[in-house]
Amino acid sequence: MSTTESASSRYATLEDWSSTDLVAAIVEGQFAAIAAVQAASAPIATAIDQGSERLARGGRLIYLGAGTSGRISGQDAAELPPTFNWPYERAINLMAGGQGAIFRAVEGAEDREELAIAALDEVDVGPDDVVIGLAASGRTPYAIAGLIHARSKGALTIGIYNNRGGRIGEVCDIPILIETGIEVLSGSTRMKAGTAQKAALNAISTGVMIKLGFVYRGLMVEMRPTNVKLRDRAAKMIATLTGTDYDTALATLDAADGSIKLATVMLSQSADRRAAEQMLDAASGNLRRAIGP
Structure with missing residues (x-):
């Protein structure tokens, strides 16, 4: 099975390739990432429909992630207020290792299940909330524990992952498997897997905002003209x-x-x-x- 952790003989001599060939291989991976997202369009659409129902009742978008996944979700959360005038307090990114880990890696934080539970309790996660957990491997303890806890509180839980068989898909209401496969750099999920996660989040959050009426005739009529x-x-x-x-x-x-x-x-x-x-x-x-x- 091709996973994000697998190595490919195709890239065994990567360090000897020309820069032109390196660019071609990396960009090819980005195309493959988007194709994988397209293949997951059905559960993404379900996430939009069910997520908009919860948020229409006053719920919040809460993201859970570690490492690259946490940084990508942080970007999505940060861009909702200026784009759609979505309240900052209703777009919450919970990052393994705390917000400082967005800029500097905190090793081992992704294994701390109790940190996810404590963070969700601190924001008082509840039935109207939508909690999105991301993990390329599908087995990150922080994201898995967070989704289990959020689900026990009645929140709608969505799991985005890139490896078939990842446990994150078993512990959430809406599993979104985006099979991006082998990376050019084995295990470097900031590449294909990261691109796929960003595209999936773009689709979910933008789709939800459209459903909620924050867009009119394709225009961002809730945008804040701050400059x-x-x-x-x-x-x-x-x-x-x-x-x-x-x-x-x-x-x-x-x-x-x-x-x-x-x-x-x-x-x-x-x-x-x-x-x-x-x-x-x-x-x-x-x-x-x-x-x-």
């Missing part, structure tokens, strides 16, 4: 959605204190700020329900 570039992007979104000119869109964005949704309702419905806020409140913040398709 010049994003302010410009926000004004262009508003102009596109309302058919108005850029300057009017920008001025309305400012009048709405940077809320793309509020500015869009104000312009599309010819409403003042108070009336637009009431429309959004009546639609539970969903722009599509507030102004129609």
